[in-house]
Amino acid sequence: MKKVIFVIGVSGCGKSTIGKLLAQELDIPFFDGDDFHPEHNVTKMSSGQALNDDDRQGWLETLNDLAKKQLKENSCIIVCSALKETYRDTLSRDIESKAKWVHLSGSFEQIFKRMNSRSDHFMPSELLKSQFDILEHPKDALQIDISLTPENIVKTIKNKLMNTSEFGLFGLGVMGKSLCRNLANNGFKISMFNRHVDGVEEHVAKNFKAEYPELSEASDFDDIFAFVNSLQQPRRIMLMVNAGKTIDYVIEDLLPHLSENDIIIDGGNSNYKKTKERYDYLKSKGIHFIGTGVSGGEEGALKGPSIMPSGDKEAYEKVAPFLETISAKDKNGLPCCTYVGTEGSGQFIKMVHNGIEYVEMQLLAEVSTIIEALGQKPDDIANTLDGWKNAASSYLLEITTAIFRKKEGDEWLVKKILDKAGNKGTGNWTTIASAELGVPSTLIASALFSRYVSFYKDERIQLNKNFESVNSSELNLTTNDVLEAYQFARIINHYQGFKLIAEASNKYQWNLNLSEIARIWTNGCIIRSTLMEELVEVFKHTDNILTHPQLIAYVKQYMPALKKVVSQSILNDISTPALGEAIHFLIGITTKYASANVIQAQRDFFGAHTYQRLDDDSGKSYHTNWN
Template identity: 45%
Template sequence: MLIIVTGVSGTGKTTLGTALSERLHLPFFDADHFHPKENIDKMSQGFPLNDEDRQPWLKALAAQLRESELSGGAVLACSSLKESYRKELSVDDNLRWIHLKGDRDLIWARMQARQNHYMKAGMLDSQIATWEEPSYGYHLSIDQSPEEMLDEALDYLKKESMKMKMGVIGMGVMGKSLALNLAEKGVPVSLYNRFVKGQEEGVAQQVLDENPDFANMQAFEDLKLFLDSLEKPRKILMMIPAGEAIDAQLDSLIPLLDAGDLVIDGGNSFYKDSERRVARMDQLNLRFLPMGVSGGEEGARKGPSIMPGGNAEGYEMVADFLGRISAKDKEGRPCVTYVGPGGSGHFIKMVHNSIEYGEMQVLAELVHLLRFGFGCSPEQVSGIFSDWGKGELKSYLLEITTDILLFKEDGELLLDKILDQAGQKGTGAWSLTTALEYGVPYSPLAEAVNARGVSGGKELRRAFSKTFEHSFIPVQASLESWLPKLKSAYALARVINHEVGFGLMKTVSDSKNWNLNFNEIARIWTNGCIIRSGLMENISVHYSPSLEFFEMPGVKEQVISGRKDLAELVGLGIAHGFAMPVMSAGINYLLGRITAESSASVIQAQRDYFGAHTYQRKDDPSGKFYHTKWT
């Protein structure tokens, strides 16, 4: 969106332009600052510029407008006295002109009041004489307050001329937050929320009412009017629940779309559903991006990690916008990347959430053991975690757990008032079923899903705790002696969770020829997302397809030093009555992965015994299969 505020000197171009820039969240440029020194010197001496003087100035302004167009727009205050000048500045068909008009005496009085400005009041008559009245744009009278002028200008831009760059469907927590994020970064946004009498009425308009400072947003309940408000080709972000709602919304949209329009699914859809939708939209010559978004409400508003897949051309249409609203890594690069074809964007978001499940469960297990095994106060546990978070173990989840352990309501720890039944929305279970489908070992992260399921049976757990007289047994060993082991065990458990998740991503990527770039995936997970951490920063630098995950620098050392500590901690916890599903599954998984001679030979013998499934022999490298008659 390019806006040029014109008029002779003294009409208030800079005042209005600055106000528009603040309300529309666009950069502001004052044409006066683009004059070469020779022009400024000439005007300071009271001499008007001629057309030859203005040529380098106009070229510099046009260059700035073209540059601003690529980055989303700008507001320029420029006298543009002649039609020939305005023609040189007309770099885009959608450029909007606001021409300031006023009585000479009023302008004269304003110019006389200005201090330290090179344009002298005596030059006003020269400018008025040069002014060529344009037949287009909006003519705005300056005979009113700056606030009234701003409101009138915004009304013109909003109702008469502004086509929105993006549309967002669904004004739930995430949709509203992303829409505000886009608007704040200078992207004009149309908001749409369905109308359901008595349930959902005026939802999109309420977002506008609650955020009056954002003048670059419009609200709709009519789908066709919403689509008509968008610049073509349209770019539409759906932030609605996964499943049937996505297909139903597409059914409503498709008849109203034009070839080349782009629809983005920013929810947590199952990646196989997303692949089907990509194919459907492609057949209709429409573009579709299944896009993972991580960061929760705060991330969506301030900068999430974004994982788009699907149509590559569609990604290019919104790459700039997504880069603006995303979080930034430590080098300032946007935490967004084109993941790959099909449903790959939603696939890696699914695995991200699976790792998230594991990380959350490990922290929950440690909190429980420290509080009710070692007898630590919540403040002590928070202090331990805070200390860990200052080093290589830093992570967002560790940070928020530290805060949770200190949060009190009416003087009491809120955590102890929360019902211990963990919820889930499906992505963890989808990861587990996908791992089973592809034969990928997934036990640590599978246990994170199972632990939430087990937590659901609260009444039965209460009954069984009485039936079996179960209670936690206090740990007699000193906390100080165990703290180094606790830290080491936690570090290794996290490494295992990530290795499992990346193993699933690599297997599926290879199977589907997605060619996922795991260094880049890890990079966009270093900020904005829920599993951002120091470990992820290390993975982003050192991951290599030619190197096993456990052998990466910084990871290998933790496997070597931490496995004894993790095993001892799991033994301690279980012996004292604490369920430690993810940490125990983690050490079992690791030991299975690093054991040269495993117990699987017994399994093969058993299978051959009862089912004649055959086996291979260590003493025959040919790979031949054998069968034995065991009785």
């Protein structure tokens, strides 16, 4: 990948000499930043006056423009003082991932002596102290001691910057491999690691590299020490391994080889609470930890997923150029990747994403079953679903349509699949988090438990014999009724999912931006849809979508159809738990005076739990001797 190497340091440290030698060694253009100072700056320094930030700003912007222009053709080397972090930010603006820093450092006495020995520079040695006074040592630069010979300095820079990788990926499962190819296709030099297990996992990284031409410049490893040391510092290592204890084992394996300020990114479906624990643990070791949700499956990981990173904001800035480059892009061309917030908030919203996904999948399964009960065969169902894309377009609707079209020989493949749905745990965690936070995410729980019911296949067969089913030939519905019921339930699903995120944000003080979360879910992820695109704008005005005028109108419009679909399904013994829960929830959440008064009276009767009264707004608690 083309890159700009900025050789920086105070005046007199040897930047120009080293820059020229390095450019010759690498056969790339060299530019001395001093040559681009405006006349005003040269005059000011020549008269013994130090430049201020205003003097430098235009000069830094000129060098930034130069770097951008050069990158269109080739790598290059630019030498300049760049003593402050803000200066370096200006120099690398919009090219952060392609900017590499080399800091030539030495003592004041050492450099002052050098400056007094040169006679061809406009800056007098008396200004050196002013440069040392404002110098902010760069954290992410390759530090070079100027006591070394120029030849050794050039050799060190070449080995550390040109022969090392920018990004490491640990774990070459399906998602890990796709992310590697995505990074490589975007021009990043990467290192790939997969463990070696005799007879089980042998030469995985090596064989993977050989399989794809885009990985020709990637480095492959099955030795952790070699893998870690192949990376530029601060090292950026993304873990794509199974959630749980495996993450902790990998961290412990990596730690002995890491250096302060290295960054570990967990890209798996880890529990958000464990992410906070790992963040705190690694912080004590001087290592940054970023918990990152990644959605999009194998194809998304390859072509552009939705990425949800959280943790240390400063550490995120160091990996943002990589993650934002490989992510999907929204309709405005912006990356579907954003810094979510602190702690494990990124993994929390990925967990909720998966909960919403569970419901969307369950709803499509239910509506497909209803449409089949109306007499449609799989190809007809596919055509019906395809006809919904203008009104309710989504990735899951699209793939479900394709599923009902797929044949194996002369038979529909979907009818050959065992009706037992698995899960990997995120639906469980979402349901548990809902209970812990006291948020009624009832559709997510319903979709999860529907999967559990499906797993009892043998018992379902047995019990089917004991209970006679009603003939569904009397199903009095149209496919438009089913469509409107589906749209209603999806609005409730998204209400509940984002309500859970909002409550978690308040509880943990994450300050999450619901509109921005919706935006990064508009492309790349599994739950992308036109509804999600609408919610980006909705959440700019409210954090409760059931208070938004347009969505209120939709819900009112679709409610009669959902009531009809659910009642007809019950009468005809068609199981619709998610559709049914959607209408039950809305009725419950919009009921002004609920039946909970009876429950509270019961609690007070047997447990003296007390109650409050409608005719006393003081908040006082009452207890009654009910006997």
